[in-house]
Amino acid sequence: MKEVYIVEFPSNLGLKEPQPGKEPGVKKLPDWLWKNNLHKFIPHKDIIRLDPPKYTSNKDNETQILNANSLVEYAREQAYLINNLLTQNKFPFILGGDCSILLGSAIALKQKGNYGLFYLDGHTDFINVSLSETGGVGGMAASIVTGNGPQKLTNILNLSPYIKEENLWCVGNREYDDEYENEIRNSTATYLSLEMLRKQGIENGVKSFLSQIETKNLDGFWLHIDVDVLNDAVMPCVDSRTPDGLTYSEFNELTSHLFQSEKLSGLEITILDPDLDTSGQYTKEFVANITTTFNSFKK
Incomplete structure (x- = not known):
């Protein structure tokens, strides 16, 4: 088992303000997860933190x-x-932040080789800027890392695409809208909506992803977890609530298959907003589930 490094990226740069003058609370997530014992339950070698630049609510003129x-x-x-961590054969266990933290991970993966991305999210996050109502990268992260969108973001360090589109699996969307879904349907990525995932069976879905990683001889894969993939009843403390979602039983089954894979190179957790879970009840349940599953298979 690789040594785990907990990496904290407390960024909210990819989200719009929930109300004028108020920053999205998701930047408090690493501290909140620490307070709710995630760091205690995940055996780790060290904790590394990188604070983001200052948040503004201004859109860039060039890219909107x-x-x-x-x-x-x-x-x-x-x-x-x-x-640096991947070069030393360490396992980054990343705590966001909003989904825009994927950009840094994806660039590092491209620098290391050819990787797959398992994008587990209640939304596709695969839209063009023109479709975005907010201009927030959080809602277009999967699209940007596969080279779709403004060069300023898709081609940092001249590395576009960070992840090849055909190596992206977008899993768990339940925002059922043709205009929205057609963006990912018309790409070469694999799209498994929540409905499709259940129909196909969670084990079958994940196994076909893992077999593609092997068939294509990829260097590994990255797991992106947006907690809004979970059922709204167990995870309502997110910025974009939608009915339905994975139960913890389904989520644990799915992640257990991914955690068992030697090809899993790292993961990131995003979007849980501490401002929306003041008692900590939803966070505690999330921490209990993810740490138990992770520790069962990543010893």
Whole structure:
């Protein structure tokens, strides 16, 4: 088993303000997970933290994206850090942040080789800027890391695409809308909505992903977990709530197959907003589930 390094990226640069003058609370997530014992339950060698540039609610004139220049600066610093860990054969267990933290991870993966991405999220996050109502990279992260979107973000360090589109698996979306879903349907990525995943069976879905990693002889894969993939009843403390979602039983089954794989190179957890879980009840349940499953298979 590789040594685990807990990496904290407390960034909210990819989200719009929930109300004027109020920053998204997801930047408090690493501290909140620490307070709710995640760091205690995940055996780790060390904790590394990289604070982001200052948040603004301004869109970049050139790209119409929120915090575009700050995101580029931050992604480069993140990539340097993750690249170092991967080079030393360590396992980055990353705590976000919003989904825009994927940029740094994806750049590091491209620097190391050819990787797959298992994007587990209640949304596809695969849309063009023109479809985005907010200009937030959090809602287009999967699209950007596969080379779709403004060059400023898709081609940092001249590395576009960070992940080949055909090596992206987008799993768990339940935002059922043709215009929205057609973006991913018309790509070469594999798309498994929540409905499709259940129909196919969780084990079958994950196994076909893992067999593709082997068949294509990829260097490994990255796991992105947006907690809004979970059922709204057990995880309501997210910025974009949608009915339904994976139960913990389904989530644990799915992640257990991924955690067992030797090809899993690292993971990141995003979007849980401490401001929306003041008692900590939902966070505690999440921590209990993910740490138990992770420790069962990553000893």
